[in-house]
Amino acid sequence: MFAILERMRSRHVVLPALVLSVVSTLQASEQLDRYLHQIFDTKDLQAKAFGPARWIDQGAAYTTLEAKEIARYDTATGARTVLIAAAALTPPKASEPLSVDDYHWSDDAKQLLIFTNTKKVWRNNTRGDYWILNRTTGALKKLGGAVPEASLMFAHFSPDGTRVAYVRANNIYVEDVKSGKVRALTTDGSATTINGTSDWVYEEELALRDCLRWSPDGKFVAYWQFDSTGVQQFTLIDNTSELYPKTTLIPYPKTGTKNSAVKVGVVAAAGGATRWMKIPGDPRDNYLFRMEWGGNSDELVIGQLNRLQNHLSVYLANRTSGKANIFFEDKDEAWVDVRVGGFEWVDNGKQLLWVSERDGWRHAYLAPRSGGAPTLMTNAAMDIEGVAGFDPAGKWVYYTASPGNATQNYLYRSDMAARITPANQPGSHSYNISPDGKWAFHTWSSFDKTPTIDLVSLPDHKSVRGLQDNAELQKNAAPLLNSKAEFLHVTLADGTVMDGYLIHPPNFDPAKKYPLIVHVYGEPAATTVVDRWGGRNETFHRALAADGYLIASLDNRGTPAPKGRAWRKSVYGSVGDLSSKDQAEALRKLIAERSYVDSSRIGIWGWSGGGTNTLNAMFRTPELYQVGVSVAPVPDQRLYDTIYQERYMGLPAVNEDGYKKGSAINFAAGLRGKLLVVHGSGDDNVHFQGTERLVNKLIELGKPFDFMEYPNRSHSISEGKGTSLHIYQLISRYFEEHLAPGGR
Template sequence: LSERDGWRHVYRVSRDGKAVRLVTPGAFDVIEVAAVDEPGGWLYYVASPDNATQRYLYRSRLDGRGKPERVSPGEQPGTHDYDISPDARWAWHTYSTFDTPSLTDLVRLPSHATVRTLAANDRLHAAVAPLTARPGEFFRVTLPDSATLDGWMIRPRDFDSTKTYPLLMYVYGEPAGQTVLDRWAGRTGLWHRMLADQGYVVASVDNRGTPAPRGRVWRKVVHDAIGVLSSREQADAVRALTRSRHYLDSTRVAIWGWSGGGSSTLQAMFRYPDVYRVGMSVAPVPDERLYDTIYQERYMGLPQENAAGYDTASAINHAEGLRGRLLLVHGSGDDNVHYQGSERLLNRLISLGKPVDFMEYPNRSHCICEGRGTTLHVFSLLTRYLLEHLPAGPRTRDGRGV
């Protein structure tokens, strides 16, 4: 895989490195190599040339001749995941959309004919059907610098466009993951739909620097400055949405995220206090110097060579900007994002005289999922905090509750 032409493509290279042939031509990214059918002369890979929120199986000739062929069914827009057999004749295929739970079947390649349905998830489909009666909306938002971001939005099932609603933004915002995907989001997605039915509009956007298949420049623009561009683009997206959609109340905006999303939540609350009233940060990295080198130095360079960049990118150094309500949540046994970062942030906020609400989950890891009742406790905590500090429900245009 190489991004030498601005897109992530597969190249066939001779052993001496002198002969290089492009196998996957086109203005798109190869998201993942799925299989190599050497006897048949085909490369199977995942891509989505026309929509960065979706995933499809394609194949190209190993000699680079001809055009890429889409293998995934054209009548199934959404996300397709594959586990392909070594001979590239069979595959476990899982399909879902933002509003449709996953279905898994065994398919024959390259025809994609279904051999057997393995998991139809009929009971789950029936159970969630009422929750998805109002489908989620995918949109694009244009920022002041003309950058265009993908996003999704969930509105209450009893949504009234003549009223105004509080907005909850779900964020990740870092190079390790996308939030704007046309796939079933499981537990977190169901929680978002529950909140929407309480009277919130829930939305998410992918800023530049996230791993969306939108080219090399899109992904690498944040190099040496994690958290800076992303927080600005997230805030600009909120401003653009509340200006263009009259049913969103710009004075009632909250943001939440986990891990890198927890870090992005801190950046949002500290850097843009005029935009966000409430933030819920779970397992964040407040100080960029405290995270593991394989991730941090890949995007930020060496601390001794980019000291100013590490200082600027660390949310802890902007804590004086906090004005809204902040909930900080962390497991004390987190072996991924170490607990010491949150303790350091707490001491910084205390020294600044900034109010903060904090919940430690004893000896829980990064998922905060160990122990009976833990997951329910975490999401109940987040729900109560949001309802208390940014009450749900629509208001009339003059600001009165209904």
């Protein structure tokens, strides 16, 4: 039985055939505890956002939600008018306006689609209520008719604004705005047949949630259909909500098992039979990761990946016949990365904007509809980090990149040699560019600078007006920013250069030796060493530094840093193995070069993939790390999902040795130090099952360790009052007890 165990200081509970150390109740230092309360129990250190904002009139104006009303701003002059007053957002017989979570305008901006009363579906709030406000008549109307509240998903205006398409209970509906008449476009939706939205693994790994598209002429709706029949189900058990356990079944394809069968079809908005697109290949062993109308109402453009995700095919499919022809392909010996943007029709539908690593760097290309050779739009030996927008007048691609410094990013334009972001703004930048390419909402932050948002003109990048300065956050964070933070490079024996950062304690004395805590992720999904404001994780690390710790993070090979294809793809087939070797070698180098690092007081912690690499560190190189905190890890790669794990490791039946070498559980015998493993029992993403297997393995090996279960919490371990504060207090206490802070 896995209960929430508490350690009596310096003691262990010993049971027959079971040695489990228990979680400390030692209080963190008073200062650290105050910081933790400020970070996780107040909004003092939370950045304020801008919006939600929407461009209208092709960028000549924008709207934003302010308090309980929606304001319009002239982009050039800043002139403000209240477009939608709070009273207009108040339903009949209600005393308060709707709480607007999101909103969208019809193409003519005469109607407003409001998303409210939202509920989370796995990762995001995608289910809720939709209302329409007619600006001309003032009528405010709820969509869906007599259906349960918070049951609609992904509502979209038709191009002419007369109808709205949405998903309910895995079926697609179209509602006439004026009459309220609702027509079902699909009727076969069920627990295993999903229309207009996606299954779990497509949502998690391909970011595909909204799976319906109006045709440009408004006569048709294209959509994905998922058939999860035969996909094995994983059971989540909720032991706390009711008298007896509740179970939730999720079709979840683990490595090497059967996926959903996925297809794309088109149905008339007036109703009728669906025409299915004839995409070649087994629908369970290929992924249809993108679909859009092909710049007209006669063709669809559909992106397909094979099961190994190393061969991409882009098809043009005829709406009437369903016949599909390839007009663009991309291949890679490792995997084709489809997560970095692109896949947009430009130049009046004549060319498809695509991002590829085919020449060794991540570049933007324009692929002609005719099927000819693609045109390279972003030259030079550097990666683009993402496509920010397209200027239709000049046919320029705006993109972000950072040649020479993988921890930062700046705005560039394809026809300009120099970057657009000013040289006096070091750090990280993101842009929401207007449809006409003349303006952008610009967000800038750095490791020590909280996010600021302003409106800039393009391409001169002139700041027109401030939109959010987060001055209060900068002031509140000032005490935590007193400690020195530096970015550094660590060169490995083979010449590989890893980026890192190091945060020093306040009043740092280089003549003393300090404990070091390494924050690790190390998987292909994310980097940790980025020159931008890091939110709660960063302020948590600053709080630990203020308690007397050095805090470091290092990005190993295989992380998605903008360092070229070879850097990112070097990990193929060896996730977990290569990362742990890189992390250990870099740490040894750091200890050798920094005399103030106390090699007898080294800790490591991470979440998800970082939790996995914490286990790798504690098991594979126990001579280096004395203390580890592993949160929500994947101890055995075979237990994770098909799309993610097979992308980087191949099929388990083919790469059996790689899966074995990459899975931390197979090295558990090496544990020597203090290890705390934390997991939420309701984790739908990284299943509690893996941690249970790890616990059994450690028991079998006679290894003492500490363990904490958060009942019914998901992968984020954030649900329930006080949960976030509690887990970070737990992590802090564990390090304070086993890795004494301060210089010696």
